[in-house]
Amino acid sequence: MRRIHISEFVAELGQAGSAKALGLTQGGLNKALRLGREIYVTRKPDGTYEAHELRPFPSQRKRSAA
Secondary structure (H helix, E strand, C coil), rough: CCCEEEEHHHHHHHHHHHHHCEEEEEHHHHHHHCCCCEEEEEEEECCCCEEEEEECCCCCCCCCCC
16 A cells, blocks of 8 residues: 555546545545645555545644733
């Protein structure tokens, strides 16, 4: 199994094909790309795909001083 960044996955399949393969809408995929999210896609042995997002731990926003 090979893990690739979502932008590389989209470059291979196109946005519509990538969204369909991951069970997303094209708009949702586009937003993830625009925001630069750290999402990686893996092709499973049965030919389906799954995506995982890397997030900092803890995944809480830092509060700004008022």
